[in-house]
Amino acid sequence: MSGLRVLKPGPQSVLQDAGRRGWQHLGVSPAGPMDWQAAAWANHLLNNPWGTPLLEIALGGVELQAEVDTWVAVCGAQVPLSLDGQPLPLWTRLPLRKGQQLRLGFAHSGQRAYLAVAGGFHAEPVLGSVSVQLREGQGRALQAVDVLACGQAHFSHAASVPWPYLPDYRSKPLLRVITGGDAASFAQEQLHDFFAQTWQLSPHSDRMGARLIGEPLRPPERQWSLGVGRGAIQVPPDGQPIILQADHQTMGGYPLLGWLHPLDQGRLAQCPAHHPLRFTPVSIGDAQTELREFYRFFRRI
Template identity: 60%
Template sequence: MSGMQVIKPGPLTLLQDLGRQGWQHLGVSPAGPMDGQAARWANRLVGNPVTAPLLEIALGGAEFEIQADTWLALTGAPLDARLDGESLPPWSCFPVHAGARLRLGFAQAGQRAYLAAAGGGFQASPTLGSVASNRREGLGGADGRGGPLVAGQVLACAKVRGLHERRCGPAWRFVPDYRQSPTLRVIFGGDAEAFGMAQQEAFCAQPWRLSPQSDRMGIRLGGATPLVPPRRQWSLGVVTGAIQVPPDGQPIVLMADRQTMGGYPLLGFVHPLDLGRLAQCPAHHEVRFAPVELTEAQADWRRFLAFFGG
C-alpha cells in the first residue's frame, strides 16, 4: 500500500468524509468535517466526489512523506505549509511526487485545515457506510475505531498525473478571513416561542465568547447576560447546528460529533453555511448572531449544494 505516510500527526488529525448518514435513529452520530465548506473545497480542487475521504488537521503541526505521485489540495485554516521546503499558498491545489515531504506549521488563523488527495481521496474501510472518525463512539477513521492519525500510519491514495497544468485555487471571494469576529445567522425555531421574543432579542443583542471546553461535539458559548430557558420535561431529536440552552443560560451549539437526542430547550439553529465559520473560531473568540428567515436559509443551502454537486 502506498500513498502518504504520517511522520508527525499534529495535535489531532482525523480522517473524515461527509458523515455517517442513516443511523441516527440508533443513536449514532453523523460525525464528518467541522468546516463543511472548506472540506468540500478541498475535494473540489482535486476533482474528487464531494463525499471523498480527506484529512481534518486541527491546529496544524503535522508532517507527511509522499509515497505516490499525485495531487493534493489544502484548504481551511492558513498554515505555514511547505513542500520540500518550498512555501505553498493557502487554499491551493498542487502536484506532489514520491519521496517529497509536506510540512504543515501551526495555524496562523482559524482552527482546522483540510487535506485532500486526488483520485477519490484517502482510502480506508468504511464503518456503517462511512470512514468519518468519531472518537467518542469509536467508529471510522484510518484504524476503524475512530482514532486520530498516529506516526507511522500510511494512508493509501491513487496515483494521479496531469490533473491541472499548474497549481490552482478558488477565487479569493470564497476564502473566509478567520481573523474576523463573525456574525452568524440563526433560524429561530424549536422552543423559540417558549423562550419569548425578549430572549431571542437578548441572544442577538450581545457578543458571545467561545469556551475552552468546546469540542467537536459542541461549541459552548459564554455571555455577560445568560439567557433564561423555559422548562422542558422530555427529550427530542437534535440536529447539527441546534442551539441548546442549559439551565445556566449559556448556549451550546451542537456540532459534527453531537448526540442524537437532547433534553435542553432549543432556541434555534445556526445557518448551515455559518457552522464552518463557527468551527474555525478559537477559544475566547467573540461571535454575534443575527436572525435569518427559514426560506432564505433553505435557498442559500440549495445553491450551495448545487454548486458542489449535492
C-alpha cells in the first residue's frame, strides 16, 4: 500500500495508537501517545475513531512526500508546518495531494507534534497495538527508507480546533495531583514542601518518566513493590520525584505520593528540560468528572 514516504524522519518519530492494554500483568508497558489531548484532537479533526494510529514527532524535523491523495492534521508542539514550501496552520484538517511534500520544522514551543491522516496509518500490530515502545524493542523509530501506509480520503472543506482549546506550551503550568498511595506515610511538612516549591523538569526525562529537580523530599521507607500506572509520582531515596509517563514500567518499589491528573499528563509531556513546574492538589472526584467529559467528547464512551 502507498502512503507518505519518509524523506527526513526527525530525531524520534514513532507510531502510536491507544496503547498496548491488558498486558501489564506480564510486564508489558502500555505505551501510547505522550500527549493524549493533542493526539485526540488530530484524530478528531479527521473523524478518526479514538486511538487511530498516528505519528508522534519529537521536536520536529520531519519531511514526507505524499504518494496518495489524502487529508492530514498536525496538533501539538508549535512546529513550522509547510506544504511545498507554503506555510500551513496547525490544529487544522488539510488536504495533501499525491506528489506534494509536507515539512515539519523544529518546535518553537512544546516537545511533541502529532500527525494524523484520514483513516489512520496502517501497520502490523504487536499484542494488539502498533504503538512503538523503544525500551522494550516493540517497533522502531521512523527511518528515511520508510513509507507510512495509508489510504485515500476526501473531505469537502478544512476544519480547525476552536481557539479556546489551543494550549500555550510556553506558559508555566500548574499541574494537578491526586494525593494517595503512600501519601499518608509522608510527614505533613514533606507534602507541604512538594506543593509549595517550584520544581524543574530534568533533562534526563523521557517517555518512561519525568524526573523533577528541586529541594529533596524525605520519603518514607517501603519494603515491597506494587503495580504502577501512568501518572504515578514516585519518590526514590534521593528525594527527587519521578512522574511515570507512557512507557512506564509495570512494577515499582518507591513510595507513591499520588498521581498526576490524567488530563495534565499531556501538558507535562510538552515541557522542555529545565521548565518550571508547580503542583496543586485535586480531588479524585473532580478528576474523574473532567476525564469522563473528555472521553465523551472524543467518543470513547
